[in-house]
Amino acid sequence: MRIREAVIDDFERIDALYEQVDKLHRDAHPEIYVNPVTPVRTVERISSIIQDDLIKLNVVELNGEVIGLARGEIMTSSDVALYKKRAWLLVGIIVVDDKYRGKGYGQNLLDSLYSWAKEKEIQEVELTVYSFNKEAIRFYETNGFSKISQKMKRNIKS
Numbered sequence: 001m002r003i004r005e006a007v008i009d010d011f012e013r014i015d016a017l018y019e020q021v022d023k024l025h026r027d028a029h030p031e032i033y034v035n036p037v038t039p040v041r042t043v044e045r046i047s048s049i050i051q052d053d054l055i056k057l058n059v060v061e062l063n064g065e066v067i068g069l070a071r072g073e074i075m076t077s078s079d080v081a082l083y084k085k086r087a088w089l090l091v092g093i094i095v096v097d098d099k100y101r102g103k104g105y106g107q108n109l110l111d112s113l114y115s116w117a118k119e120k121e122i123q124e125v126e127l128t129v130y131s132f133n134k135e136a137i138r139f140y141e142t143n144g145f146s147k148i149s150q151k152m153k154r155n156i157k158s
């Protein structure tokens with residue numbers, strides 16, 4: 001097992017891993033997510049993410065195959081008087097191929113983002129996770145994350 005930075009040659013596996021998460025979201029929230037008829041991600045988009053100094057896209061490789069990925073981004077507070085000036089790591093996604101879950105690879109990926117954030121002198125980590133995703137919530141809670149807000153919705157259709 002090896003954690004490394006993603007390269008553009010990983011595009012097909014990266015796209016397939018994102019698709020696993022996309023399907024999870026489509027199944028849980030068909031009122032929000034659709035099965036797209038055009039590609040969601042392009043080589044150009046992934047390439048720009050890989051090249052962005054404020055974004056880290058790491059993959060976990062097992063026997064030469066990419067089986068998981070993690071994306072983190074350094075965020076800074078907006079320039080509004082109410083907000084304290086700060087920077088934090090926003091975990092955008094951690095996904096491990098269905099066949100390899102529960103073996104510690106997600107933890108390895110999260111730890112790789114922590115290491116990168118520490119190199120950037122970042123001390124806080126935030127993320128968003130849907131309430132239906134109990135497996136992810138357990139993973140993040142096990143890693144010391146706690147709820148700081150709650151997004152709610154209501155349908156007002158007659």
